[in-house]
Amino acid sequence: MNKIGIARPTLMALLSISIFQLSSCKEKGCTNPNAVNYEESAEKDDGSCDIKSYLTLDLKMKVADEDLELGTGSYTNSAANAYKVERVLFYLSEITAHYQGGLSEEIAEYHYFDASAPATMTLTKKHVAQGKIDSLTFVFGMRGDLNKDYALPATTEHINMQWPTPMGGGYHYMKFEGKFLGLDAEMHNYNIHMGRLVNSMGSTDPMFTLTLPLDGKDVGAVNFHMEVAMDLDGWFTGEKPYNMEDYGEGIMMNHEAQALLRKNGMNDVFKLIKTWEERLD
Amino acid sequence: MGRALGLVAILALFTGLSACIPPETECETPMPVTIEVNHPGFPKVPEHPENQLTDKGIALGRKLYYDPILHPEGKQSCSSCHLQEKSFSSDAIVLPHVNLGFDHLYLWNGSIQGSIEDAMMFEVNEFFKTDLAKLNASTDYMALFKDAFCVDQIESKHVAYALAQFFKTMNSYNAKYDQYIRKETTLTTEERRGELIFFSELGDCFHCHSAPLFKDNLVHNTGLMVEYPTEHDKGYYVVTKNPADLGKFKTPTLRNVALTGPYMHDGRFETLEEVIDFYSYGVINQDNIDPLMKQAHKGGVALDPDDMAALVAFLHTLTDESFLTNPDLSRP
Structure with a gap:
């Protein structure tokens, strides 16, 4: 006491x-x-951390293999159009990594990319399986239930990407816009807007699926980055070059232009640049 | 020494216990409410982490909206320039207060960015320069703010938050066009033609005036002028100081557009016909013009008189009488 x-x-x-x-x-x-x-x-x-793999898709905007200079860069395409790029917005969907043995991991059901907003140009799926990845696949645009009126959450970005109901409904797959020098020596606006066009002239869907081989990259407990380029020059390049003089300033009601862009896009637009690993511990 | 140690131990015990106990509130927080907009494609009414919607907050915001007490000399209220019968606009060159709670870009030049709460902070502190002492001296308002926000001292953010709550109820989604989308009515042949012009590259209105809000929360240069004689004409440049942003203005909503003239940031057009005539033949091509402006090198989209009339007819289908006469939005 x-x-x-x-x-x-x-x-x-x-x-x-x-x-x-x-x-x-x-x-x-x-x-x-x-x-x-x-x-x-x-x-x-307390030492209990359980670290699995992350998969990250990094989208890089390019023009003829050079980094896109949005708003300032001057380019010439294979149809000899001199042009500048001011806005690129697009959707990829069903973005999926495929492992050896048949396993696959969907990185995103859909994703909205805005070339002027770096935060939108990368997406990560956390806590995925470890293993050897053979390929990355994705859909340019959207199909099925995603590509119909009001299917996506009503955010400003998705609202602004709507493809009007009188032309088929759903969403723009891409808005690629800027200015080009016309043969009349005047600056013209161009709007390469792709989407599923349905009207009295028929139906054209420029959506396509792409597979980028990854050659069995062994992914451990790391953040595995896949850098993929969208090379804008590729939209103009193909058996038949896309000539802005031919297609004018807007192509939303032009079946031929939608089909040509699909054909060019499947070949020369998306390319795997490199893969790299980021430690997670 | 021993006594001191004992006291420290008891104090520590008390501190240890109290650190895990949440502080008691001094008054009862009102029950939160949600605003439902039941219309296809409409966004959800945004939530603010510090400003939950309540009936008392909304009612207080409504009272403030119509009360000149916001003005230091009591000369004007929000409603002085924003009349309900004109979709909360007026003959003055003001943006209408309709569906504004969904925006994140405010004023013609987009200089206020963020939530409607942020916009109302600007209105209270910068536009009105509200004298908070007058509100704090009002027993009526003191009681209303206590009920709505559980505060004994009214600060500018409480005024802004109450106004923001009322703004989130000022929603228009029952125009003839909305009823048509909901398959409750039909459009005339001329209105249907106007709809096609609006929602295609014939008129190409929809890229900036995106349904269902009929705005895109972005700024654009639409080729209205090539010289910018006043600060007001410079648009978004005032925010960024980037010459590429000269003449860019926030897209105004087209809801109730037949009632919200005069049009453009400087009110240069009195009628919808004048506006459409500008977009058909008066657009000035220039470096800063938005790529969305089709045929700018030829002056615009060149609608013929029949198509212009059809487009005007369609724009009239965006008039929402139930919004203009909604008793919940009127002077309390």
Whole structure:
């Protein structure tokens, strides 16, 4: 018993309780945000982190293999149109990595890319299987239930990508816009807007599926990046070059232009640049 | 020493316990409500982490909207320039207050960016320069703010938040066109023709005036002028100081557009016919013009008189009488 009337063992117990109660608000758990079992509230790592693979698609905008200079770059396509690029917005869907042995991981059901917004140009699927990846596949545009009126969440981006109902409904697959120098020496606007066109003249769907081989890349507990280029020059290049003089300033109601762009797009637009690994631990 | 240690232990025990106990609130927070817009393709009414919608908050915002107390000298309220019968616009050159809660770009030059709460902060602090002392001296308002926000001191953000809550109820989605989309009515042949012109590259209105809000939350240069004599004419350039943004203005909504003239940032056009005539033959081609402006090198989309009339007829289908007369939005 001391002067304040508390026995030493009691005092020690009180101190222990108070320390316990102070420390009891600190949680233990996995503190690595890359882990499957990351606990945001955990303040002390307990060694339980379970790290699987991440798959990341990085889309790079190119023109004839050079980085796109949006708004400032001057380019000439295979049809000899001198042009500038001001806006590129597009959707890829069913973005999927295929592993040896038949397993596949869908990285995204669909994704909206805006060349002026870097945050939209990369997407990551977390906590996927480890293994050897043979290929990456995706759809340019959208099909089925995704490509119909109001199918996507009503965000500003998706609303602005709507393809009007009187022309078939759903969404623009791509808006690729800028200015070109016409044969009349005047600057003309161009709007390469692709989407499923349905009108009294028929139906044309410029959607296509692409496979990019990855040659069995072995993916461990890392963030595996796949850099893919959309080379805008490729839209103009093919057996028949796309000539802005021929197709004018808007092609949403032009079946022939939609079909030509599909054909060119399947061959020369999307290319795998490289793959690389980012540590997660 | 021993006494001091004992007191520290007891204090530590108390501190340890209280650290895990949430503080008590001083008053009851009103029940949150949600605003439902039941129309195809309409976005959800945005939520704000600090400003949950409540009946009391909305009612307070409505009262403030119509009260000149926001003005330091009590000379004008929001409703002085934003009349319900004109879709909350007026003959003054103002953007209508309709479906504004969905925006993230405000004012003609897009200089206010963020949520409607951010826009209202600008209105309270910069536009009106509201004298908060007057609100805090009002027993009526003190009670209403206490009920809505559980505060004893009214700050500018509380005023802005209440206004923002009311704005989130100012939604128009029951025009004839909306009823047509919901298959509740039909359009005339001329209106259907106008719809096709609007929603195709014939008129190419839809790329900027995207349905169902009939705006795109972006700024564009539509070839209205090549020289920008006033600061107001410079548009988005005022924000970025990038010459490429000269003459870019926020896309105004076309909901109730037949009632919201005069048109353009400077009110240069009195009628819809004048606006369509401009987009047909008056567009000025220039470096900054938006690529979406079809046939700018020829002055515009060259609609003939019949197509112009059809487009005007279609634009009239965007008039929402139920919004213009909605008693929940009127002066309380």
